[in-house]
Amino acid sequence: MSELIAESGWVPLLIVALAVCLAIIAAIVLARSAEDRDIAGRVQSVLKPADADRGEGGQGLNAAAAPFRRLGERLRNTALVSDKDLEEFQLAIAAAGLNPRAAVPTFIGVKAVLLVGMPLIAGLYCYLNTVDPLRMAIIVVGAIIFGMFAPNMFLTYLKRKHQDQLRKGLPDALDLLVVTAEAGMGIETALDRVAREIESSNRPLAISFLVLVQELRMLPDRRQALERFAQRSDFEGFKRLGGTLSQTLKYGTPLAQALRVLAAEMRQDRMLRIEEKAIRLPAVLVIPLILFIMPAVFISLVGPSVLQLSGGLFQASGENAR
Numbered sequence: 001m002s003e004l005i006a007e008s009g010w011v012p013l014l015i016v017a018l019a020v021c022l023a024i025i026a027a028i029v030l031a032r033s034a035e036d037r038d039i040a041g042r043v044q045s046v047l048k049p050a051d052a053d054r055g056e057g058g059q060g061l062n063a064a065a066a067p068f069r070r071l072g073e074r075l076r077n078t079a080l081v082s083d084k085d086l087e088e089f090q091l092a093i094a095a096a097g098l099n100p101r102a103a104v105p106t107f108i109g110v111k112a113v114l115l116v117g118m119p120l121i122a123g124l125y126c127y128l129n130t131v132d133p134l135r136m137a138i139i140v141v142g143a144i145i146f147g148m149f150a151p152n153m154f155l156t157y158l159k160r161k162h163q164d165q166l167r168k169g170l171p172d173a174l175d176l177l178v179v180t181a182e183a184g185m186g187i188e189t190a191l192d193r194v195a196r197e198i199e200s201s202n203r204p205l206a207i208s209f210l211v212l213v214q215e216l217r218m219l220p221d222r223r224q225a226l227e228r229f230a231q232r233s234d235f236e237g238f239k240r241l242g243g244t245l246s247q248t249l250k251y252g253t254p255l256a257q258a259l260r261v262l263a264a265e266m267r268q269d270r271m272l273r274i275e276e277k278a279i280r281l282p283a284v285l286v287i288p289l290i291l292f293i294m295p296a297v298f299i300s301l302v303g304p305s306v307l308q309l310s311g312g313l314f315q316a317s318g319e320n321a322r
Contacts, residue, residue, distance in 0.1 A: 072105030097162035114147035169202035174263035181256035
């Protein structure tokens with residue numbers, strides 16, 4: 001068996017790494033489905049029947065992630081996970097659009113399994129393939145680094161993707177808030193109405209608004225709910241929206257006017273971001289132009305001349321040799 005593994009080289013390690021990545025993806029997807037079910041229970045019948053069917057279909061995957069969640073719940077109450085680390089995990093997972101109550105234990109469990117399992121798998125692979133000590137140390141250290149930072153990198157990717165969705169849908173949602181505010185609705189009613197309207201087009205933004213509505217109704221201080229709304233997503237647009245709503249509640253400024261100004265600023269920021277990407281595009285295209293297009297153009301233009309010149313030189317050298 002060891003000879004077969006030795007002949008295959010890096011194939012077993014790549015297969016194990018792929019399996020671990022799939023396990024991380026499955027755990028995050030399960031946490032997202034758990035968040036959807038939790039929000040659905042809080043807002044009472046906001047979700048559509050199709051979304052409810054999708055949540056029921058994920059019960060099998062939820063059972064598969066249960067061991068990671070149980071392991072994370074046990075480790076969360078030990079000295080291995082400090083209160084500061086736990087708070088950072090909760091903020092990072094909330095900023096990625098997941099429910100911290102369900103996703104934090106799963107994240108801790110997956111990270112613990114990777115941190116312990118990857119070095120063991122790497123050591124076993126090196127032992128079966130009789131790898132020299134230096135190379136074995138490098139592989140084991142690389143496995144430890146992968147198990148330590150891969151979950152965080154994947155969580156950062158989810159956070160960036162979630163914030164992109166919020167950034168795309170917020171200006172349109174603010175326009176709808178302006179319409180509802182001009183119609184005489186209060187903050188809670190306007191946010192709830194807009195969330196129901198944009199649920200099919202931008203679900204993360206709708207869930208964020210629904211959570212804000214529930215906190216505005218349950219917390220004694222509305223400004224505290226708006227602060228939690230800004231901190232939960234770590235998104236600059238939500239911070240500005242929370243600040244605008246807080247000033248409106250504190251000083252009594254017209255809500256529709258403040259939201260209209262904020263919506264115009266959001267649209268201007270989006271146009272500036274698009275212009276920045278357009279300005280960077282020529283610089284980004286220089287590398288593929290040099291690596292792929294210029295060699296082909298150079299070969300097609302200079303190649304025939306080089307062939308003719310080389311043919312003439314070979315013919316002349318042959319005649320001289322005669």
